[in-house]
Amino acid sequence: MIYARFKDKKDIEKLRVTPLSDNIRSDQYFYEILVFTGRRSNAGTKSKIQFILSGTNDETNVRTFSDAYRKIFQRGGIDAFIMGVPKSLGLLNYIRIWHDNSGKGSSTSWYLKYIIVRDLRTMENFHFISQQWFAVEKDDGLIERIIPVASEIEKRKFSHVLSKKAYHSISDNHLWFSIFSRPASNKFTRVQRCTCCFVLLFTSMLLNIMYYDLSTEAKSSKKTHGSILSIGPLHITPEQIGIGIMVELLSLIPSLLIVQFFRRIRTRQQISAIYKTLYTIKPFLQISALFFAYCIRTSYEDEEANEYIDDNGIDLNNNKDYLHSIEYDSLYNFQSRKPANRLNENELANARQYRLKEIQMWSIIREFFIYLTFLTLICIIAYSNRDYNSFLQVHHLRKYFLNSRQINYDYTKISTINEYWKWLENSFVSNLRAQQWYNDDTLRNLNGYINDKSNRIIGWSIMRQLRVKTNLCSDQRIISKCKKDYSLFDEEKRLFQPGWINQISIEIEYSSSILKAFKYTTSDKLDTYIYIGQHETYSGGGYIYEFRGRLLDLKSNLSKLHQLEWIDDKTRAIFIQLTLYNPNVQLFTSATFLVEFLSTSSISPTVRFEPLNFYVFTSVLQLVCTILYIIFIIYFIIIEIRLLFQLKLNYFCQFRSLIELGIIVCSLGNVVVYLWRFQECKRISRLFKETNGYVYINLEFAVYVNDLLTFFLSFCCFFGTIKFIHLFRFNRRLSLFTETLRYARRELISFSIMFSIVFMSFLSLFYLLFVSRISSCSSLLSSAQMLCEMTLMKFDTSELIGADVVIGPLCFSIFILLVVFVCLSMFISIINDSFRYARENQIQDQDILSFMLNNLLHWIGIKMSSRSQIAEEQDSRMRSQYFDPIENFPDRIDQLLEVITRLYINQKADLLRLQKAGV
Structure with missing residues (x-):
C-alpha cells in the first residue's frame, strides 16, 4: 500500500502536459503531441530530442522537447506536449526527429514506439509509427529518422495492434499486475487497485471461514484424509478444491462491483457528512475487524487453520479491467529558443565507438x-x-584403533596370522566396548559407546572372511598343496561346520555366533558391496562373525575361533566393518579394516575411515x-x-x-x-x-x-x-598465456605422441628389469611414478645401484639423456617459439582496460577532465576520422573520368540509334 501511494504521487507528476519551450506568444495554431516510449530495456533517454514537423501547407522550424519540472522520455512513458505554430500546417506528411546523443551511458539511446499529433482545432489525429531504436550502437546505428504519417492500413497492421493490445492488457487489464504497471493517465489509482486486491483476499478468507462452519464433509475429510494429494506439509483434498472454487465464485461478484465503482467514480467537489463520520470511526472499525479475526482464529485448531490457508491458495485469475482516457491541463512556458544540435558523420562515428566501448x-x-x-x-x-572436524575424527580413530605406538599391537606392522589374532583379541576388542573410567568410576549413559567414550557404535561391528576353493593347483602331480590368489570366480561359498568341517552334524555344542561364522552369507543380506583393495577386488559376501554381546563374551568367542583355525591357508581377506557416530561433532564414520592374505604368504593390512555429515541445510x-x-x-x-x-x-x-x-x-x-x-x-x-x-x-x-x-x-x-x-x-600476460597454448596446440599434440612412445618404452624397460629388485618398480603404476620423479630430478639413484651396479646406472643415464635433455628441451623450445609468435601477433584489445580504468577514476573522483583535455580528446577523435582531400584527389579524378567516359559512350550509342532510325 505504501508503494502504491508513492507511485500514485509520481504518476500525478507524469500527467503534466508541457508546452514546448520554443513556443512564441504570437502563435495562433496549436497541436498536441503524444510521444510513446517503448518498454524495452534501456528504452528511455536523457538526450535532447528535436524534430521538424512537415505538412502540406508548411513545416516547422527545429523544435525541442523539454520539461524543466519532470523527467521525460522514460521507459514505458507517455509524454504530452503542446506545440504552437503561426498557422496551420495542413495535412501532416512526415516528422523528422533526432537526438543529440548527450545522455550518459545507456541513457543515450532511445526506443520510440510511435507519435500521435492532434490538431486541437479540427481534433484530427495523425499517427507516426516508428518501432525503432535511435541509438548509435543498435540496429542500423542511426539517431535521426524521417517517419511518414501512417495510413489506415498501417494503423491496422497486426504487429502494431498486437503491440498496443499487449501493453494495455498487462499494464491495465490485470488487477494484480496493474499495481506495478498501471498507466499514469488512468483514474483508477494504484491505491484503489491495491484496495480491491485486499478486499478480494479478505472476502475469500471470510467465505472460507463461513464455509468451514457449515460443511461437515470437509471436516470429516480432514480426519480421514481419503484421496488426498500430499506435497510435503501441504495436503490437498477434493473437498478443499471444491471449497476454493466455491469461494472464488462467491467473492468474484462483489470484487467486480468494487472495481467498477472505482473505475466509474467521479471527483468530489466537497466532502460529505457520511464520509467525515466514517473517517472519524475508522479506528474502531479496524479494531473490530481485528477482534473478529482473532475470535475466528481461536475457534480452530492448528491443523484446521493450516488447511484453511491451503484452501485460500486455490484461486481463479479473473480480475481484468480496461483503460480510460488521458487527462491533462495546458500550461505555457515562454523561454528563449535554443539552437539545434545535430551530429555530423565524424561525431556520430566517435559517439558510436565510445558507446560500443561502454557496452x-x-x-x-x-x-x-x-x-x-x-x-x-x-x-x-x-x-x-567437508567438515573440518572430519580430519580430527579420522586422526583420532587411526591412533585409537591402530596402536602404532605399541610395538606388540601395531596394526600396520602385522605380518603373520598370529600377530593378527593378538591385535584382534587384545587391542581391537578392548577398544570396542566402553570400560570403567581411569578412577574406577562406573559408566553412566554410555551404553553402546567404544572405549574412547566419544563415539557410539551403530548396532554392532562385523568381521567378514573371504576364502578360495580347495584343489586349485594347476598341476597337482608335482605339488598337491598350493595357494592361489583370490578371484571372484574362485571364491568359496559352501556351508561348513566349526573347524571348516564338511560334516552335517557335530558332537560339540557351539554358540550361534560361532556357527554363523562358518556359514556363507550373501551380499544382499549384508547390504555390502564390492570392495577394491590394494591387491585384489573382493565381493560383498563372506563368512560373518558379529561382535555382539559383552566384552567377556567377545573375547571368549574370538579365542574359540582362534582355536578352530577360522583363519587358515584358504583365507584371502578379512574385513572388519563398523559404523560410528560422534554426537559431539555430529559426524558418522564408516570404518573398514582390511587384511589381505596373499599367495606369497605375506599379509597386507590397510584401513579406511570415511567421515560423513548427513545434516544438510x-x-x-x-x-x-x-x-x-x-x-x-x-x-x-x-x-x-x-x-x-x-x-x-x-x-x-x-x-x-x-x-x-x-x-x-x-x-x-x-x-x-x-x-x-x-x-x-x-x-x-x-x-x-x-x-x-x-x-x-x-x-x-x-x-x-x-x-x-x-x-x-x-x-x-x-x-x-x-x-x-x-x-x-584482457590482461596482457594472461592473454599471452592462452594465445601461446593456442598457437602451440598442434606441436604439443605431436610432441605428446612422441613423448608417450619414449616414456612407455622406458616404463617397460624399468618394470621388466627391476620388478623383483626395487619396490618402486613392483607395479606399472609405481614404475611410472618413479620415472616421473626421475624426470623432475627428485630420485635417489642408490636403489638402482643396489639393484644392479651396471644396468641400473646405465638405464638411468639413458633415460636422463633422452627424456630430460632431449624431450624436455624440445618441449621448452615449442613453448618459446609459440610465446614469441603470440607476443608479436598479440591482438591489441588492451584499450578497453585503459577505458575502464579512466572511467573508474572519473567515478571515484580521482581524475577529473578539464575542458582543454575534453577538447583535445575530441580533436584527436576528429583527426582519426579525417581524410585528407589531397590524398584522395587522384581517386576522385579517376572517378570523374570514369563518369565522363560512361556518358560519352552512352551519347554515342544514342546517336547511332538515331542515325539508324533516320532522324
Missing part, C-alpha cells in the same frame, strides 16, 4: 560479477560439504545458496544452448566452451547425486530413529555416493577457477 565494459563487469557470484556459491556448497545460508546455484545452472545452460545453435560444430573447438561444458556437466551431476545422497540420508536416519541405533547400519553405499558428490564438486570448483583465465582475457 563492452559493462558486459565485462556484468560477466565478471555474475561468474564470481556463481563461483562463490560453488565454493560455499563444496566447502560446507543446517543453516538458511546453505539452502539459499543451493537454490541460487540451481538457478545459475539453468541460466548457463540456456546461454550455452544458444551459443551451440549459433556456432554449431565450431562451438566444440573453443577452449572456453569445453570449460563451460565441464561446469554444466559437473553441476548437473552435483544436483543428481545430491538428491541421491539426500534420499540415502533419509533412509539411514529413519532406520536409526526406528531402532535407536541398536541395529547394524552399513554406510558403505552412502560412502560411495558421498565420494561421487565430492568428485563432482571438486571438478566443478576446478573448472570454475580455470574459467577465470577467460574472464581476465
